[in-house]
Amino acid sequence: MTDTVTLSLADLTARVETIFRRAGMNAAQTRALTSVIVAGERDACKSHGIYRIEGALRTVKAGKVNPLAEPVLDAGEGTAIVRVDAKGGFANPAFELGLPVLAARARELGLAALVINDCTHFSALWPEVEAVTAQGLSAMVMCPSYATVAPTGGNKPLLGTNPFAFGWPRADAPPYVFDFATSVAARGEIELHRRAGKPLPEGWAIDADGNPTTDPEAALEGAMLPFGGHKGAAIGTMIELLAAIMIGDLTSPEVLDYLGTTTLAPFHGELILAFDPARFAAGRPGNPLARAEVLFEAIVGQGARLPSQRRFAARKISESQGVTLTAAEIAGLDRLTAQGLDAVA
Amino acid sequence: MTDTVTLSLADLTARVETIFRRAGMNAAQTRALTSVIVAGERDACKSHGIYRIEGALRTVKAGKVNPLAEPVLDAGEGTAIVRVDAKGGFANPAFELGLPVLAARARELGLAALVINDCTHFSALWPEVEAVTAQGLSAMVMCPSYATVAPTGGNKPLLGTNPFAFGWPRADAPPYVFDFATSVAARGEIELHRRAGKPLPEGWAIDADGNPTTDPEAALEGAMLPFGGHKGAAIGTMIELLAAIMIGDLTSPEVLDYLGTTTLAPFHGELILAFDPARFAAGRPGNPLARAEVLFEAIVGQGARLPSQRRFAARKISESQGVTLTAAEIAGLDRLTAQGLDAVA
Structure with missing residues (x-):
């Protein structure tokens, strides 16, 4: 007897797709959502794997996402701006x-x-970043979130955890990819400390009065702090400006007003920039992809890691050996398959 | 008797221009360089004011910048990439x-x-950022530097202090502008601690063996650390990729190899992105400039500061009252005016 079950990525994909289809999602929504969830599980990035299925279903059940949405493209011919209206999906x-x-x-x-x-x-x-790098392009991606982070010097949640991500294509290796929250920690990490009854590390959060706290309860009632002090707060603000206000979509405080909770997936917009290194380097000495390898070798050569290295290592294993889920995780998938939206609050 | 002298911005401009012209710089180089130096002094940003004149002259004298360069534009018609070859200026x-x-x-x-x-x-x-925002556009600007910063987990200087800057236009206020090094501290701050015989704050630097140090001497022989740990290192790496390698110009280690010192101004490239909020927001609800004001009010309203606020306050005073220099600073300007390149090592 074993407490774990190993599934091929194809089998896991089929299982997750079944859950979303039975919950009433159309083919486009199902396929794309399944793809990123399986990618999370494949990369041993459990916080973005099957754990997320319930959140997606809860958001559908709450009527805050359209499970039947068919996105619409506006190619913006003659401009540098391509738009897609997700139609609430x-x-x-x-x-x-x-x-x-x-x-x-x-x-x-x-x-x-x-x-x-x-x-x-x-x-x-990172799924978006990697998809752009697979085209031989460099990518910068950002979006807002819910208002949970206080600007440095402030005392109230205003900014989101606003992720900032970047990728650079590599010919014979997985791309250079980073993707991080502009807060010190993710909100989920604070929740995990609360459940475990453990104090937070210093510098993660402030209480409702704006004082530093290591008490997870106080932190959840107060605000998280940006990474890197005022510099992280500035980048978080930039993301509100570019990836919410500039593109005519909700800011993090507006998202929280709209949803009334941080337990549903956030409704807003997203900004993806794509750069063609071949065009930018044209007429200049050196091949940009080859020169980038010199930089990466210098980083790794002094014992530092490239971001996402761990994820790519896990991927390699999963692609040949499948992913191993616990019996409880399998039971969770069974339950979601059988009960659909009735399985979630 | 007084130990200070107050000059109007016009008078300071004339004084600085005279120094650069007498040192053999052409009109284009003189005018643009004077403009940013006077802007630094005007904004009480002393580290970017007249203090920098000597460094510019040293770089000219060392033959590492062309004082007679006339930049050449390649408008890149039909593309999103405008190029200027600075011709070594x-x-x-x-x-x-x-x-x-x-x-x-x-x-x-x-x-x-x-x-x-x-x-x-x-x-x-920030001068570049502000000039773009004055056109009603948002700006993101970056460039490499010299290799003085170790990637997180590494132990050798590789990345530069690689500044990252951003701006957003405002109708009735100075623009939202940030501009910071992606290292914890600037190299000059470590030098100031060394001269003062003061230990560095924790987390600024490592010694030549890669161990944390608060000894400024050891730090100057070792490496500085990126701000915000691995996140700052990732942004510093992104800047090497986009603003050096992608644009076909020198990376921070290549700059250091080329100059052989960090005491001359660095030779490399620069990347400036400009976004038109009106185009990005077209067809969407809300005016982006008005919506941004709501965000700024929420930041300031909770007691946090907008970046550059202090600089803009100083500017307002300088524009009406001029800038006040010490007798020693005036003597320095006199010496540079009289001796030109002979005044610098």
């Missing part, structure tokens, strides 16, 4: 629809933006 | 040449990039 199928047009435009102009509007953003930004 | 006149074309292209396409190649970058990035 998840961001993922909207991104898939826009990606080929974004890539073509970036190759044509050297630089282009994909704006996704009216979407429920789900999971990490 | 300072970045500032190259930026001035490219700005109107960048702004027009950003308005036309929604998004455009200005690449400056083969320049000596001088002073801060």
